[in-house]
Amino acid sequence: MIYDTLIKDLEEDVGLINAVVGHEIGHAVMQHNWALLGMSLLNVFVMFWSFGFFQNTDEVVHSFGYKTANTFLRLQCFMAVYSSVIMPFFSVFMNGVTRVLEFQADAYSVSLGFDISTALVKISKTNKGDLNPDWLHSLVHHNHPPLLERIEAVSSLDKKKE
Numbered sequence: 738m739i740y741d742t743l744i745k746d747l748e749e750d751v752g753l754i755n756a757v758v759g760h761e762i763g764h765a766v767m768q769h770n771w772a773l774l775g776m777s778l779l780n781v782f783v784m785f786w787s788f789g790f791f792q793n794t795d796e797v798v799h800s801f802g803y804k805t806a807n808t809f810l811r812l813q814c815f816m817a818v819y820s821s822v823i824m825p826f827f828s829v830f831m832n833g834v835t836r837v838l839e840f841q842a843d844a845y846s847v848s849l850g851f852d853i854s855t856a857l858v859k860i861s862k863t864n865k866g867d868l869n870p871d872w873l874h875s876l877v878h879h880n881h882p883p884l885l886e887r888i889e890a891v892s893s894l895d896k897k898k899e
């Protein structure tokens with residue numbers, strides 16, 4: 738996503754702005770939005786499919802301490818179970834897919850001849866990002882790869898180019 742703050746953050750350096758725009762164009766050219774839409778639809782499908790098992794089960798509602806069960810409480814209890822049991826696994830999977838897409842968009846920007854590494858470093862400094870977070874925390878909570886991994890991947894692409 739490109740915002741007007743990008744120009745300020747990259748100090749109006751046209752080459753760096755072009756690198757980031759090239760990255761975003763890479764997402765469009767490789768149709769990453771469709772892949773992410775498909776992943777979101779998969780999540781919705783799994784949610785509705787699994788709700789089919791909960792909708793007539795009063796035991797789940799009773800396990801939350803309610804005496805009687807109605808449609809609202811069944812849905813509320815289901816969402817509590819779904820968001821704490823299924824979503825953590827799905828979000829790790831979704832983060833993994835998104836990271837692959839980010840590496841691909843970086844590679845596209847490099848293929849256009851832009852230096853995305855410098856732009857990533859400047860953006861990370863402005864956002865006060867963690868250069869190399871704990872791998873497990875990053876795997877669970879971050880949908881973009883850590884900065885050092887991205888720079889390493891870009892530099893290996895530059896070496897292949899030469």
